[in-house]
Amino acid sequence: MGKFSTIDYVIFIAYFIIVSGYGYYIYRTKKKTEGEISDSKDFFLAEGSLTWWAIGASLIASNISAEQFIGMSGNGFLVGVAVAAYEWLAAVALIIVAVWFIPVYLKNKIFTMPQFLENRYNQTTSLIMAIFWLFLYVFVNLTSILYLGAIAIANMAGPEHFHAIVIAMAIFSLVITLGGMKVIGFTDVIQVIVLVIGGLATTYIALTMVSEHFGLGTDAIAGFKAMMADAPDHFVMMGDKPGPGASQAEVNKYLMLPGIAMYFAGMWIVNLNYWGCNQYITQRALGADLKTARTGILFAGFMKLAMPVIVMLPGIAAYVLYKNGALQTEMGVGEAFKADNAYSAILGFLPTGLKGLSVAALTAAIVASLAGKANSISTIFTLDIYKRYINKDAGEKKLVIMGRIAILVAILFSIALTWNDALGIGGEGGFTFIQKYTGFFSPGVFAVFILGMFWKRTTGSAAVAGVVGGFVLSVFFNSYAVSAFGHETLLWTAYINKDGVYEIPFLICMGWAFFFTMVLMIGMSLAGPRINPKGLELDSSMFKVEPGTLALIVITLLCVAGLYITFW
Numbered sequence: 001m002g003k004f005s006t007i008d009y010v011i012f013i014a015y016f017i018i019v020s021g022y023g024y025y026i027y028r029t030k031k032k033t034e035g036e037i038s039d040s041k042d043f044f045l046a047e048g049s050l051t052w053w054a055i056g057a058s059l060i061a062s063n064i065s066a067e068q069f070i071g072m073s074g075n076g077f078l079v080g081v082a083v084a085a086y087e088w089l090a091a092v093a094l095i096i097v098a099v100w101f102i103p104v105y106l107k108n109k110i111f112t113m114p115q116f117l118e119n120r121y122n123q124t125t126s127l128i129m130a131i132f133w134l135f136l137y138v139f140v141n142l143t144s145i146l147y148l149g150a151i152a153i154a155n156m157a158g159p160e161h162f163h164a165i166v167i168a169m170a171i172f173s174l175v176i177t178l179g180g181m182k183v184i185g186f187t188d189v190i191q192v193i194v195l196v197i198g199g200l201a202t203t204y205i206a207l208t209m210v211s212e213h214f215g216l217g218t219d220a221i222a223g224f225k226a227m228m229a230d231a232p233d234h235f236v237m238m239g240d241k242p243g244p245g246a247s248q249a250e251v252n253k254y255l256m257l258p259g260i261a262m263y264f265a266g267m268w269i270v271n272l273n274y275w276g277c278n279q280y281i282t283q284r285a286l287g288a289d290l291k292t293a294r295t296g297i298l299f300a301g302f303m304k305l306a307m308p309v310i311v312m313l314p315g316i317a318a319y320v321l322y323k324n325g326a327l328q329t330e331m332g333v334g335e336a337f338k339a340d341n342a343y344s345a346i347l348g349f350l351p352t353g354l355k356g357l358s359v360a361a362l363t364a365a366i367v368a369s370l371a372g373k374a375n376s377i378s379t380i381f382t383l384d385i386y387k388r389y390i391n392k393d394a395g396e397k398k399l400v401i402m403g404r405i406a407i408l409v410a411i412l413f414s415i416a417l418t419w420n421d422a423l424g425i426g427g428e429g430g431f432t433f434i435q436k437y438t439g440f441f442s443p444g445v446f447a448v449f450i451l452g453m454f455w456k457r458t459t460g461s462a463a464v465a466g467v468v469g470g471f472v473l474s475v476f477f478n479s480y481a482v483s484a485f486g487h488e489t490l491l492w493t494a495y496i497n498k499d500g501v502y503e504i505p506f507l508i509c510m511g512w513a514f515f516f517t518m519v520l521m522i523g524m525s526l527a528g529p530r531i532n533p534k535g536l537e538l539d540s541s542m543f544k545v546e547p548g549t550l551a552l553i554v555i556t557l558l559c560v561a562g563l564y565i566t567f568w
Contacts, residue, residue: 004156008356015194015360016172019367023176023187050288054189055296058284058372060303061188063090064195065369068311069362070148071434074339076308076315077322079253080234081567084308085267088560093271094301095553098294101276103542104453106290113279114384120452120534122460128467129448130384132441133279134377138410140437141280142373143417146170147425148340149366150418155344156359166418169363170411173370177378177407188372191364198361199310201354206317206346213326224313227320234316237567242495251495258505265511266439273446274438280376294545298552305559318342370411378406439506440478443514444470451521456535462524470517477509 004012050058075083110116113133118126149169154162176187204220211223214230228235239259242251258265275281285293319342321327327345343362350358382403387394394402417423448466451458476484477492482502487494491512494502545553 004356005352007353008359011353011356012360012363015364019187019190019194019364020172020175022190026187050284050292050296052288052292052295052299055284055288055293056299056303057192058188058368059281059297059300060307061191061195061365061368062280062284062372063300063304063369064307064311065145065149065365068307069199069365070152070340070343072308072311073315073318073343074341075256076234076312077319077339077342078315079239079257080231080236080316080319081308081312082237082239082253082257084312084563084567085237085257085262086270087304087307087311088563089267090271090275091301091304091556091560093268093275094297094304095556096272097276097282098297098301098549099543099545099553101453102282102285102293102297103290104536104538105282105286106293107542108536111286112379112383113277113282114380117448117452117463120536121448121458121463125448125460125463125467126384127389128464129445130380132445132467132471133380134385136438136441137280137373137377137380138413139417139423140434142370142377142410142414143423144425144434145366145369145373146414147418147421147423149362149370151340152344152347152362153359155341156347156355163419166415169366169370170415173367173374174407174411176367177371177374177411188368191368194357194364195361195368196310198358198364202343202346202350202358202361203309203313203317205350205354206314209326209346209349210317210320213321213324223317227316230320231316231323234319235567237564241493248496248498252498255495255497255503255505258508262505262507262511266442266507266509266514269442269446269510269514270439270507273442273449277445277449279380280373283372283376283379291546294549295552298549298556302552302556302559305556305563314346315339315342318345370414374407374410377410378403381406439510440471440474442470443474443510444468444517447514447517447521451518451525453536454538455525456532457528457530458521458525458535459528459532460534461528462521465524466517466521469520470513473513473516474509477504477513478506481509 072083072086104110105116108116108119110119114126114130117129146166146169150162150166153165153169157165207220207223207227208218209223210226211217211219214223214226216222216226239253239257241259241261242254246254285297288296318327347355347358347362382399386402386406387399391398391402444467447470448463451466452463481492481504482494487502492504492508494504497503
């Protein structure tokens with residue numbers, strides 16, 4: 001890390017020592033008080049031992065990773081504040097999950113998402129989805145987090161260190177993950193503190209850089225106002241639909257975030273599926289009681305409101321600086337590469353000390369997400385495939401051993417895919433890559449979960465059709481709909497993308513895939529028996545919230561409304 005000073009090295013190394021030491025302390029304390037970690041539910045869920053603040057912090061640490069710091073900052077560079085919709089609507093989605101989803105999981109003693117599908121539908125649905133999730137987590141999530149994180153840090157340390165950084169981050173996350181969910185959950189608290197402090201420091205410096213560039217002195221507020229004045233198009237939530245004379249840049253923005261249309265289509269599916277039907281996320285709350293789980297989830301939702309300040313504003317600052325002649329050598333050549341380099345370009349100008357803290361914050365986000373994702377991969381493989389189909393008689397200790405082996409294999413696999421960017425993540429743009437390819441799975445998965453929870457008549461055969469049909473419909477709308485029906489229909493308007501090919505915005509594709517999957521599943525279920533013995537028994541008392549919880553919900557909704565009114 002040639003650009004690091006001695007104090008940067010000290011701060012960066014201190015972060016590793018503190019997190020590792022605290023993780024080892026948690027592991028040793030648990031081992032001393034409860035014996036060797038051998039119970040599978042304890043290893044995978046930290047059953048009953050995570051507090052509400054640990055759950056909330058772990059949710060944020062696991063969610064905010066390289067795809068946000070690098071990918072969302074890159075999207076901030078390209079389109080501006082509109083990308084904050086992913087964060088601000090996530091706060092609303094977390095309210096829905098806390099009030100309506102989590103009570104269903106906890107009442108039915110659900111430990112994994114495939115287990116829910118088997119209990120509610122059948123073994124076939126569970127197996128299909130377990131395989132889907134494993135492929136998604138390894139090929140899209142784990143690999144992209146590792147790749148984007150390594151790229152960002154390598155931009156600071158020098159590209160020749162890319163592979164060493166990949167290995168170092170993988171090993172660090174592996175050590176944390178092998179301690180089980182309790183170690184992950186409580187070390188995530190430190191990760192979030194480092195992430196927020198370092199992230200805010202980077203944002204502050206980015207804003208002062210803008211201020212100084214415009215001759216306004218070292219004033220972050222003045223820098224923010226200068227950004228709004230210089231790039232007003234980057235502070236609008238609802239972009240207009242491109243007209244006949246629109247530039248390619250305007251079209252690219254719309255394809256990424258299709259204005260108000262996305263709020264009636266894929267944006268809700270992305271958020272509700274991610275926060276409510278995702279082992280990686282729900283796992284943190286499934287081992288707690290309802291009050292603790294709800295408070296932790298709502299705490300995470302409230303923190304999500306502030307995340308764009310950390311992960312988006314530096315990207316807009318980089319855009320304004322680049323537009324006005326700065327950062328030319330740091331941003332690289334070519335739009336996609338340039339955008340995903342926005343955050344690390346700002347990091348390069350941080351003063352001594354803050355550079356080490358900010359890179360530690362970025363590393364904290366990456367490592368926390370890698371650890372959480374690896375644990376979820378391990379949980380699904382061990383409990384839903386190994387225990388269910390390979391070794392039904394495996395004891396608790398054997399399951400924990402197999403879980404650790406699965407973690408090691410997943411990490412090694414992601415290293416192999418990351419080594420030479422085998423999946424082409426760098427060409428897509430990090431955040432868009434993750435959202436787009438997760439979107440192939442999201443419509444069918446969300447339809448199966450939402451109908452399974454709240455409509456007793458939904459049948460197992462409809463669920464299988466929904467899982468498969470949702471994926472097929474997603475592929476169709478993304479890749480074949482335009483060639484089959486044209487670029488202008490009642491359902492969509494396709495635009496020529498940067499590669500010269502007609503493309504429907506992927507959030508619109510998700511919306512229509514979800515709609516037709518719901519139609520398919522409802523039609524098949526109506527043709528089935530009126531009474532489904534596997535339908536869930538729900539009562540209104542499950543969804544009642546305490547006054548304190550209601551107050552937090554109202555405050556969060558008011559904040560979201562205020563943000564949208566401000567930037568509409």
